[in-house]
Amino acid sequence: MRAARRESRGLYWAVALFSLFVNLLMLTAPLYMLQVYDRVLGSRSLETLMGLTLLVAFLFVMMGLLDYARTRIMSRIGARLQSRLDRRVFDAVIRQSALKPNAATATGLRDLEAVQRLIGSPALTAMFDIPWTPLFLAGIMIFHPWLGYLAISGGVVLVLITVANQVLTRVSVAGANNAMVAAEMISSQLQSEAEAVQAMGMRDATFARWQRSRTEALEQSVTSSDMGRGFSVLTRTFRQFLQSAMLGLGAYLVLRGEMTAGAMIAGSILMGRALAPIESLIGQWQVVQRAIKGWSSLAELLSAVPPEQPRTALPMPRALLEVQQATIVPPGESQASLRVLSFTVQPGEAVGVIGPSGAGKSTLARALTGLWRPAGGKIRLDGATLDQYDPTVLGQLIGYLPQRVELFDGTIAENIARLSPQPDAEKVVAAARRADAHEMILKLNDGYDTRVTASGGRLSGGQIQRIGLARAMYSDPVILVLDEPNSNLDNEGSQALNVAIRTLKSEGKSVLIMAHRPAAIQECDLLLMLEGGVRVAFGPKDEVLREVVKNHQQINKSSDRGSIR
Numbered sequence: 001m002r003a004a005r006r007e008s009r010g011l012y013w014a015v016a017l018f019s020l021f022v023n024l025l026m027l028t029a030p031l032y033m034l035q036v037y038d039r040v041l042g043s044r045s046l047e048t049l050m051g052l053t054l055l056v057a058f059l060f061v062m063m064g065l066l067d068y069a070r071t072r073i074m075s076r077i078g079a080r081l082q083s084r085l086d087r088r089v090f091d092a093v094i095r096q097s098a099l100k101p102n103a104a105t106a107t108g109l110r111d112l113e114a115v116q117r118l119i120g121s122p123a124l125t126a127m128f129d130i131p132w133t134p135l136f137l138a139g140i141m142i143f144h145p146w147l148g149y150l151a152i153s154g155g156v157v158l159v160l161i162t163v164a165n166q167v168l169t170r171v172s173v174a175g176a177n178n179a180m181v182a183a184e185m186i187s188s189q190l191q192s193e194a195e196a197v198q199a200m201g202m203r204d205a206t207f208a209r210w211q212r213s214r215t216e217a218l219e220q221s222v223t224s225s226d227m228g229r230g231f232s233v234l235t236r237t238f239r240q241f242l243q244s245a246m247l248g249l250g251a252y253l254v255l256r257g258e259m260t261a262g263a264m265i266a267g268s269i270l271m272g273r274a275l276a277p278i279e280s281l282i283g284q285w286q287v288v289q290r291a292i293k294g295w296s297s298l299a300e301l302l303s304a305v306p307p308e309q310p311r312t313a314l315p316m317p318r319a320l321l322e323v324q325q326a327t328i329v330p331p332g333e334s335q336a337s338l339r340v341l342s343f344t345v346q347p348g349e350a351v352g353v354i355g356p357s358g359a360g361k362s363t364l365a366r367a368l369t370g371l372w373r374p375a376g377g378k379i380r381l382d383g384a385t386l387d388q389y390d391p392t393v394l395g396q397l398i399g400y401l402p403q404r405v406e407l408f409d410g411t412i413a414e415n416i417a418r419l420s421p422q423p424d425a426e427k428v429v430a431a432a433r434r435a436d437a438h439e440m441i442l443k444l445n446d447g448y449d450t451r452v453t454a455s456g457g458r459l460s461g462g463q464i465q466r467i468g469l470a471r472a473m474y475s476d477p478v479i480l481v482l483d484e485p486n487s488n489l490d491n492e493g494s495q496a497l498n499v500a501i502r503t504l505k506s507e508g509k510s511v512l513i514m515a516h517r518p519a520a521i522q523e524c525d526l527l528l529m530l531e532g533g534v535r536v537a538f539g540p541k542d543e544v545l546r547e548v549v550k551n552h553q554q555i556n557k558s559s560d561r562g563s564i565r
């Protein structure tokens with residue numbers, strides 16, 4: 001983040017230089033007043049007035065142009081910072097959300113936007129003007145020290161109001177932001193589960209839940225905006241009063257003959273210029289606070305998710321998977337879901353992973369795709385640990401069908417091609433054929449160009465699963481990890497899946513299938529049985545099944561004996 005900020009250092013200097021000239025040119029109005037009142041009115045010279053007015057018009061045009069130029073530069077600095085950090089923040093948000101979403105991931109991209117908005121806002125331009133406030137105050141001092149003292153005391157009061165504003169509104173602004181994010185999160189979750197909400201008659205209950213956080217957000221935002229506006233009005237009123245007070249004091253000094261009328265008017269204008277940036281800063285305080293909060297929350301997110309280091313490209317691996325004493329702890333948890341697990345899958349083998357619910361099958365699937373890193377032990381693909389592969393490359397080497405397939409908004413072809421900007425139509429069709437999805441897709445109105453939504457739209461569970469399978473196969477992976485692949489498939493779909501597994505095996509690729517149903521492990525050579533996160537059996541399918549049946553019978557027998565007694 002610091003590097004991204006430093007990149008625009010030159011531009012900030014340019015803005016500072018422009019601000020120097022803008023502020024010098026701001027002296028035009030008071031000097032003009034001084035000349036008009038003290039020279040033109042005295043000499044009654046129309047030519048002088050014309051000459052002065054033309055000069056002033058020119059200077060004002062220059063000031064306007066410079067002011068416009070610096071605001072343009074500032075908004076480009078903001079845009080540059082945002083586009084420079086967009087990729088890094090996006091990656092961090094996705095990586096952290098895949099592990100454990102938190103408040104920083106929920107607001108990450110919006111935080112960056114808030115910083116960009118501040119840079120392009122009048123608040124930051126005002127910060128470049130504030131250093132010139134002493135120049136204007138010194139100008140007033142030259143007219144008369146009393147006017148200077150009044151302006152300085154007015155400035156001090158405004159600064160105190162700014163500090164009070166910051167201290168008093170910080171908590172309520174942060175509270176309003178948090179409540180707003182919470183309400184948004186609830187609403188987007190409810191929208192994604194709209195079917196369940198509707199079908200189970202949960203609308204009233206969900207509305208009550210959403211409304212609670214919505215009302216809190218609204219109350220907090222009204223409180224914080226009341227406070228912010230209050231301070232804004234206070235500063236504006238105070239500054240206007242101060243300007244009148246300056247005129248009053250000036251008039252008194254003119255009456256005493258210690259100052260000219262021109263100096264009285266010029267002093268009042270100068271003071272307006274001196275205090276304007278402070279007033280503008282207070283008016284924009286919410287933008288400032290949101291950006292400060294955004295910057296610190298981004299810093300927290302990015303330091304928690306360091307940038308990915310480039311990896312040396314490895315040769316195409318064989319489908320040899322070695323799990324060596326791997327212990328997997330789900331992110332944010334203290335208890336391991338898989339403990340000291342070891343097994344090896346040779347190229348061309350298919351392994352069924354079975355076990356009761358909560359045994360750790362999905363945990364193993366996530367670990368094998370590199371999503372969850374082992375807390376202990378290693379997982380190797382053809383000798384290299386998974387983190388030695390670039391994550392994008394690993395995603396192509398290991399195809400993954402999650403338990404719950406979620407499609408992306410787009411066409412079916414785009415979904416199968418994993419949203420690749422240049423989808424390879426041939427590969428899309430080949431993957432769909434392998435997943436036995438080709439015929440099914442052709443039957444849809446727009447075929448491969450049928451648009452689907454995140455929840456699948458009009459596709460059935462089995463259709464979504466087949467498209468998910470095609471997506472897993474699109475990159476021609478060496479290892480395929482299927483988490484309950486046939487939970488939604490009919491007989492025909494299951495048969496097609498078995499054919500696909502057989503083909504992959506014959507190509508020397510390996511397949512791991514997390515399964516509940518026997519149909520899913522038909523093509524498996526080996527079985528890994530998990531229970532409570534530990535391996536209870538691993539070996540040829542028939543042996544493991546025999547062992548499982550024997551144990552099952554023994555358990556039944558002993559429970560029968562128990563019941564007889």
Ligand SMILES: Nc1ncnc2c1ncn2[C@@H]1O[C@H](COP(=O)(O)OP(=O)(O)OP(=O)(O)O)[C@@H](O)[C@H]1O
Pocket residue numbers: 330331333337355356357358359360361362363364
């Ligand atoms: N994201 C997660 N965060 C925390 N704990 C998790 C997470 N996912 C799974 N677990 C825990 O890990 C353990 C194993 O769960 P896992 O989903 O791997 O089981 P499973 O064998 O796939 O079950 P099922 O057959 O029901 O899908 C469970 O105790 C579960 O609570």
